[in-house]
Each structure stands twice: as C-alpha cells, then as structure tokens.
Amino acid sequence: MKPRTLYEKIWDAHVVERRDDGTCLIFIDRHLVHEVTSPQAFEALRLADRKVRRPELTLAVPDHNVPTTPRLAPDGTRLPIEDPQSAQQLAALERNVAEFGIRYFGATAREQGIVHVVGPEQGFSLPGTTIVCGDSHTACHGGIGALAFGIGTSEVEHVLATQTLLLKPSKTMEVRVEGDLGPGVAPKDLILHIIGVIGTAGGTGHVIEYRGKVFEEMSVEGRLTVSNMSIEGGARAGLIAPDEATFAYLKGRPFAPQGEEWEQAIAYWRMLRTDDGAAFDTSVAIDATEIEPTVTWGTSPEDAIAISGSVPDPASFADPSKQDAARASLDYMGLTPGTPMREVEIENVFIGSCTNSRIEDLRAAAEVLRGRTKHDRIKWGIVVPGSGLVKAQAEAEGLDKVFTEAGLEWREPGCSACLGMNPDKVPAGERCASTSNRNFVGRQGPGSRTHLVSPAMAAAAAVTGTLTDVRELVR
Amino acid sequence: MQALREVEGRAIPFGRKNIDTDLIIPARWLKTISREGLGQGAFEAVRTTEPDNPFDSEEFAGAPILIAGDNFGCGSSREHAAWALLDLGICVVIAPSFSDIFAGNAFKNGILTVALPQEAIDRLLEVAATDPISIDLEAQSVTTPFQDRFSFDIDPFRKHCLLEGLDEVGLTLSRDDAISSYENSLAAEKPWLTRGTGVAA
Numbered sequence: 147m148k149p150r151t152l153y154e155k156i157w158d159a160h161v162v163e164r165r166d167d168g169t170c171l172i173f174i175d176r177h178l179v180h181e182v183t184s185p186q187a188f189e190a191l192r193l194a195d196r197k198v199r200r201p202e203l204t205l206a207v208p209d210h211n212v213p214t215t216p217r218l219a220p221d222g223t224r225l226p227i228e229d230p231q232s233a234q235q236l237a238a239l240e241r242n243v244a245e246f247g248i249r250y251f252g253a254t255a256r257e258q259g260i261v262h263v264v265g266p267e268q269g270f271s272l273p274g275t276t277i278v279c280g281d282s283h284t285a286c287h288g289g290i291g292a293l294a295f296g297i298g299t300s301e302v303e304h305v306l307a308t309q310t311l312l313l314k315p316s317k318t319m320e321v322r323v324e325g326d327l328g329p330g331v332a333p334k335d336l337i338l339h340i341i342g343v344i345g346t347a348g349g350t351g352h353v354i355e356y357r358g359k360v361f362e363e364m365s366v367e368g369r370l371t372v373s374n375m376s377i378e379g380g381a382r383a384g385l386i387a388p389d390e391a392t393f394a395y396l397k398g399r400p401f402a403p404q405g406e407e408w409e410q411a412i413a414y415w416r417m418l419r420t421d422d423g424a425a426f427d428t429s430v431a432i433d434a435t436e437i438e439p440t441v442t443w444g445t446s447p448e449d450a451i452a453i454s455g456s457v458p459d460p461a462s463f464a465d466p467s468k469q470d471a472a473r474a475s476l477d478y479m480g481l482t483p484g485t486p487m488r489e490v491e492i493e494n495v496f497i498g499s500c501t502n503s504r505i506e507d508l509r510a511a512a513e514v515l516r517g518r519t520k521h522d523r524i525k526w527g528i529v530v531p532g533s534g535l536v537k538a539q540a541e542a543e544g545l546d547k548v549f550t551e552a553g554l555e556w557r558e559p560g561c562s563a564c565l566g567m568n569p570d571k572v573p574a575g576e577r578c579a580s581t582s583n584r585n586f587v588g589r590q591g592p593g594s595r596t597h598l599v600s601p602a603m604a605a606a607a608a609v610t611g612t613l614t615d616v617r618e619l620v621r
Numbered sequence: 622m623q624a625l626r627e628v629e630g631r632a633i634p635f636g637r638k639n640i641d642t643d644l645i646i647p648a649r650w651l652k653t654i655s656r657e658g659l660g661q662g663a664f665e666a667v668r669t670t671e672p673d674n675p676f677d678s679e680e681f682a683g684a685p686i687l688i689a690g691d692n693f694g695c696g697s698s699r700e701h702a703a704w705a706l707l708d709l710g711i712c713v714v715i716a717p718s719f720s721d722i723f724a725g726n727a728f729k730n731g732i733l734t735v736a737l738p739q740e741a742i743d744r745l746l747e748v749a750a751t752d753p754i755s756i757d758l759e760a761q762s763v764t765t766p767f768q769d770r771f772s773f774d775i776d777p778f779r780k781h782c783l784l785e786g787l788d789e790v791g792l793t794l795s796r797d798d799a800i801s802s803y804e805n806s807l808a809a810e811k812p813w814l815t816r817g818t819g820v821a822a
C-alpha cells in the first residue's frame with residue numbers, strides 16, 4: 147500500500163461513499179453544538195420533520211455569548227441574562243437539546259465551557275475522529291490528532307440529520323519545526339510565528355500536519371493551542387499525531403473509552419502517524435531556535451513579529467496590496483512605523499479563549515503575576531477559564547487568588563472578549579493584550595485594538611502596562 | 622426547498638461592487654434564532670443612510686431578483702446573508718462574480734446566483750430601473766422585454782437541485798443505506814467510538 151499521511155488515513159477511514167467528481171460523503175464521529183450557530187439548524191429540522199440521526203455523537207454547550215459574570219445568585223437560583231437576544235439564544239438551545247435528546251452542559255453546569263476546551267476535556271474528542279462544530283476554531287481538536295474543522299449552519303443541520311458531510315479532500319501541508327523552543331517561548335509564540343511565515347492564506351485548501359520534536363515534547367494543552375490557530379493560516383484543519391502524552395491526557399475522561407475498549411482504542415491510535423515516505427503537497431520548515439516571544443502589530447494574525455522588533459514600515463512589504471493593508475492596519479491600530487513593540491502601551495488584558503484558557507495557560511500567566519500587581523494604566527484585565535473544570539482546578543491551586551491579588555478579574559467560563567458577543571468588550575481606541583486568536587478590526591468590540599500574545603506575555607503586559615518580553619520578568 | 626424554474630419580476634438595481642455579507646446583514650442580527658425576519662436587517666447600513674435606496678422604494682417591494690456588482694457576498698461566511706435575501710423575497714442574484722462561500726450558502730438555501738459579464742449587468746441595471754426581467758433556469762437565460770438575451774453557466778448538479786427543489790439534507794438522506802452500512806461496520810470494528818456521550822439514540 148502507498149504510504150499515507152495522517153490526514154489521508156483519517157480521511158480514508160471516514161469515506162461512506164465516493165462520487166465520480168471526487169466528492170466524498172464523510173462520516174462525522176463527533177459534533178459539538180453551541181448557542182449561536184445552531185438555532186436555525188434545529189429550526190430547519192423541525193420544519194422538515196427530521197430527527198437528529200445520532201444524538202449520542204452530539205454534545206451541546208453554550209459558550210459564545212453567555213455572560214462571564216456570576217450565573218447563580220447566592221441562594222442558588224439562576225440569574226437572568228440581561229441581553230435579550232443572548233437570553234433567547236440560550237433558551238432556544240435548551241429547548242432544542244431537550245426536544246432532540248442531546249447531551250447538554252448548561253450554563254450553570256460545572257462541565258460548561260468553551261466547546262473546544264470541553265470536547266477534549268470530557269474525552270468526547272478522540273484521536274482519529276472527525277469532529278465538526280459551527281465555529282471556525284474547531285481545528286483546535288487537531289491537537290489530539292482528530293480531523294476537526296468549522297462548519298456553517300446549513301452543514302450543522304446536515305450533520306444533525308445525516309451524521310455526514312459532503313466534502314472534497316484537502317491538500318496536505320507539512321509544517322516541520324526543527325530544533326527546540328527557547329526558555330520563555332510558548333506554543334502560542336510558535337503558532338503566531340508560523341502564521342507570520344506562511345501568511346493567512348498560506349494554508350488555503352490544505353490540512354496542516356505539525357511535525358518535529360517540538361510537538362512530541364509539547365504538552366497536549368500546547369498542541370491544542372497550536373492546532374487551534376491553523377485556520378488563521380488559511381488551513382481547513384491542523385493535525386498533530388497522537389502519542390503516549392495524548393493517551394495519558396485522555397485516559398479516564400468521562401466520555402473516553404474504558405477498560406477493554408480503551409486498549410482497543412489505543413492500539414488503533416498508535417497507527418495514526420504519517421508513514422515514512424508519504425508525500426505532502428506543500429512543506430514548510432521552521433527553525434524553532436529563532437523564535438522569540440511573539441506579538442501582533444496589525445489586524446491580521448499574520449502580522450506577527452518578535453517582541454524585540456518594531457512596528458514595520460508598510461513600504462517595506464514587496465506586495466502592493468499588502469502595503470495598503472498594512473497602512474490601513476496601522477491607521478486602525480494607531481501605531482507609527484519604527485516604534486519598538488515593547489513601547490506599545492496597553493490598557494486592557496484578556497486571558498482566555500479556546501486558544502489559551504486551559505489550566506496550563508492559567509498557570510503560565512499566574513507564574514508571571516504571582517506577587518505582582520497590574521500597572522496603573524491597565525483599566526480592565528480579565529481572566530476567563532476555558533471551562534468550569536479548569537476554573538475549579540485553578541481555584542484548587544490558588545491561581546484565582548494570584549489573579550485577583552494582581553488586580554485582574556476572575557470570571558465564569560465562556561468565549562468572552564475573544565469575540566465580544568457578550569458584554570466583555572474592549573473599548574474603542576484602546577489596546578488589549580489578548581491570548582485569543584483573532585486581531586481583526588472590531589473583533590473584541592467596535593474600534594478595539596488587539597495584540598495577540600501568549601498567556602505569559604499577557605500577564606507581563608498587565609504588570610508593566612506595555613508589551614513586554616516576559617523573559618525579563620521571569621528568569 | 623422551493624423549486625426554481627422560471628422567475629419573472631422586478632429586479633432591484635444595486636450595482637455596487639464588493640457588497641460584503643456585513644452590508645447584506647450586519648453582525649448584530651446574528652443573535653437571532655430564526656431564519657425568518659432577517660429581511661428587516663438586510664442592507665441596514667444602506668437603508669438608514671440613503672433615503673432613496675431601492676430596498677425601501679415601493680416600486681421594488683417584493684422584487685424577486687437583485688442585480689449587483691463584482692464580488693457579491695464577500696467577507697464573513699455568515700449564512701444569514703442568504704436568509705436575509707430570502708426573507709426579502711429575493712431568489713435570484715445576478716452579478717459579475719460571487720464569493721465562493723456566499724454562492725454555496727445561496728445554493729443551499731435555494732437562491733440562484735447568475736454570473737454575467739459586466740456589460741450584461743450594465744444593460745440589466747438599465748432595464749431594471751423601469752421594467753421586469755425574466756430568468757429561465759432550464760434554458761440558462763436571462764431576458765428582458767426588449768429582446769435582450771443573456772446565457773449563463775451553472776454547475777449541472779446545482780441546476781438539477783434547484784429545478785427539483787432538492788435540498789442537500791434530503792439528497793443525503795436518500796443515501797441512508799450507505800450511511801447505515803458504514804455505521805454497522807464501525808460499530809463492529811470500533812465499538813469504543815460509537816458510544817459518544819452515551820445518551821440513548
């Protein structure tokens with residue numbers, strides 16, 4: 147048999163039917179549902195009198211616009227959601243999961259959290275599976291070796307009704323990272339750097355497999371961070387081959403296989419690696435030793451630069467359309483070419499999102515903040531754990547105290563200021579050092595100016611009130 | 622899904638280029654829970670700032686066709702854009718080109734997207750100001766009362782689905798045997814994969 151890439155192995159295992167034009171009917175193993183992209187899908191099922199084909203392969207949790215302020219009153223009753231439209235979407239999700247018989251972690255459940263944090267944490271997301279969700283950062287689950295990608299509402303409906311999708315195979319791209327990351331350089335810095343190298347369209351039409359010793363030595367949390375942002379490199383999905391670390395991470399999780407079946411599962415997962423000699427359509431090599439803590443200066447994730455760098459001059463870009471885009475970005479960001487990045491003053495800090503809200507991320511931020519307080523310039527700093535379980539773990543370790551003593555707010559889990567759909571927004575014209583994944587115009591609120599950073603770098607910015615090389619604070 | 626064969630009626634002349642999905646339906650409308658009613662938010666930015674816009678003119682109320690400029694539907698992938706057009710009563714959009722994602726979303730919702738060269742668009746915009754326009758999907762043509770006739774291309778599969786009013790979900794459900802047999806072999810080979818959350822199916 148011809149050597150195959152990891153992507154090809156997963157794809158082949160999910161083909162229900164292949165059509166003459168190459169389109170395949172692909173079986174979907176796991177479907178994550180949230181309140182924003184699902185209401186019209188359920189509405190369509192109801193109108194056509196259709197059922198959810200495999201409710202047990204579907205898991206629903208509200209995250210996108212639930213408030214991150216307390217959800218329960220001191221007497222244990224549920225507090226109302228002020229925004230009527232958010233309340234309506236949440237109510238619709240509750241109705242739909244009850245009507246269609248879908249497992250649901252409600253807004254006040256301990257297991258509630260961001261879909262992409264909850265999936266792996268519950269052992270619902272597993273290696274070698276196909277996973278979809280109506281959110282573009284579904285690529286996150288590629289960190290445990292699942293083929294995972296975002297879909298639109300019509301596709302949500304299609305998966306609910308048929309447990310399949312009609313897809314054309316993607317091209318394969320290898321991002322091979324050589325060497326080790328330096329101390330103080332996080333998985334987030336690595337992925338920002340990678341996107342800076344390949345560009346936001348570099349992975350278009352591809353599924354990226356991240357390869358190299360760096361990933362083998364990286365924690366599962368770190369791998370989820372890397373794969374999460376594959377979409378920002380234009381790719382449909384990201385993949386990191388599952389290994390012993392992945393299995394150890396998943397073992398004993400509520401929906402993970404148990405006992406005899408666990409052994410069968412691992413035996414299968416061990417085969418999920420790219421064969422020697424398998425060919426990728428595109429290959430990119432990255433030298434890890436060159437990477438510094440990385441920040442963004444513009445309004446596209448590819449606008450990534452080392453913290454030691456300066457705001458670039460738009461004229462320095464070869465491509466005229468990139469020059470125009472850079473000018474518009476700098477204008478929006480209120481930055482002047484030549485300004486050292488470490489002199490950029492910050493007023494807001496957001497530590498959270500499906501990219502960086504797992505326990506390891508919170509530990510990294512807390513390590514920087516321990517015994518320190520936020521700079522006076524920081525008006526608003528929030529830490530939003532990725533799930534109720536992450537929150538409980540962090541509290542057990544006393545991390546919440548570290549954050550609140552530093553002057554940051556400790557919140558309830560959700561997407562929060564990643565997309566500013568709930569009340570957590572960055573004010574117009576102000577900057578935010580954010581651990582999220584998109585620095586688009588208006589993403590964190592109208593007029594907001596986002597600098598994407600790692601959790602440790604966000605914490606460092608909170609301490610100094612400017613973008614800062616965290617390695618100077620923690621030695 | 623409504624079958625679409627022949628459409629005759631007024632066409633809203635809105636020849637602007639690069640109409641993005643945010644202009645078609647602003648982000649604040651994404652918090653809805655129904656496909657219906659989005660017409661109210663459609664082209665909100667145009668309707669609130671341009672008193673003479675065609676969307677609010679009585680003449681074009683309920684017009685089934687929209688004529689627009691190059692790169693229609695670019696920007697965010699929100700499917701609400703297609704729903705908003707449907708809610709306005711629009712089932713055909715004619716433009717020199719469309720964003721792929723919008724064209725896909727339009728098709729999934731039974732909206733026909735017709736790509737024609739800019740000269741044809743210019744002529745249609747002129748006619749649309751005063752007279753109706755006809756589209757015959759079977760014949761793949763757009764005609765006017767003044768003997769203009771423009772032919773357009775369409776993917777044969779999409780044409781078939783639109784003509785018959787077939788939706789993708791319905792088409793896939795007709796492959797139930799194939800899906801069931803895949804599920805059965807999966808249950809036999811990888812039983813650990815099929816339990817999911819354990820709720821009863």
Ligand code: SF4
Pocket residue numbers: 209210260261262281282283499500501560561562564565582583
């Ligand atoms: S945190 Fe942001 S990117 Fe992640 S699921 Fe929520 S909105 Fe999407």
